Amino acid sequence: MNKPFIRNHQYNRIKKQADLLLHACNTVSDPKVVESLRYSALSKVLEAFPDASELMKQTLGNISTLNTAAEFQQYLRSLEPYLAEFEKVTEKQLQKLFPKNKKLKVPELDAIDYRYVTYVGWTDIATNKLFIVYRLNGQLVGVEGKYTPANKKGICFLCNRHEEVALFSAITKTRPASASPDYYKAIGNYMCVNSDACNKNIMEVSALEKFIHDVVG
Template sequence: MTMTFIRNHQYNLITRQVGLLQQAYDNVSDKKVINGVKNNIHARIIAAFPEATELQIEQLDQAAALSSNDDCLQYLSSLKTNLIAFDTVTEKQIKKLFPKIKKLKVLDLESIDYRYITYLGWTDIATNRLFIVYHLNGKLVGIEGRYTPLTKKSTCFLCNRPQEVALYSAITKFKPTNAASDYYKAIGNYMCVDSTTCNKHITDVAKLEKFITDVVG
């Protein structure tokens, strides 16, 4: 029976760590240095799964035995059967999340490989809106806001890599007690315009979940 226990962002973290080991094999001849890199990446991988079972830890532990580039590739490939896919959503579900937008343009849901998705994101160029759909605490939530592309690359606050980004600004639904009726607060940050790229590199969901929570209130 296949155990699905690895989320997309965790698989990205493993891939990044194993990539560091591959670089060591390509550029370092000192076995002590390579063993140090191996021990470090193994520790970081295990730390990313605080709730893993003994059987799951046993599979992740194979990172400690990687001894070549081929081993690294085989290890990453073997973990793909353990990926937890993003729960598929329908166009109807998404439109229900954004009831005020009557002509919402939804991305092509049938073309998505949900194993490699942490969040759904897409832009509507006509309205300069960026939409995010995510499973937060077992509930499907959606947020939308304006995006302003930058003319140069910058660091995305979600995947923490230099990419083509935009300033994404969403209005929070939270209102302080005794706030005026016209009160509003916008929350903004720089994030990838291309969510597919972002999903390939995101290794942690803490910032994403905090951002969504701050917006939805």
């Protein structure tokens, strides 16, 4: 059996393609169109795994043979043993990532199902801060910033879905060599207030990794 190789954002992409293909199977009468959509779904799934082995491709490729809702559900369940968990984090690790927050309030870490996590995120209403923890190049990285609720739905820059968002603004840790002592630069983006919803929607990590790189350098 393969070792776990499917990250949360990749699993979300697979689910999205499965939903689209199931809808086509139920609503499209032209078999040629359905066959084209099967090929498209398979291609988009495999695109998320450029380094997949032949056995991995075979496991993922079963999506192109499915027809009924029960078959799609079974396909997704069959992939669960291959989900690669986000490495569990401890309160001590979080305190080390955010040392300036002496009274850091952390989420209920034991309640997190790390199979379905791309990043660990939470808000602290008392300080009006939002925290993100992500594993970049094998290292845990933490980003904190102010958040200003938009009080309406908008497009999250991480998951590209229409959700309740807030303006998340983080101060970069990098500075030009000629910068004055009081120099600072903030980077802001609208993102999901609810990180659980964001983790269920996110299908790629390029925007997340660019944002973290721009902040921490």
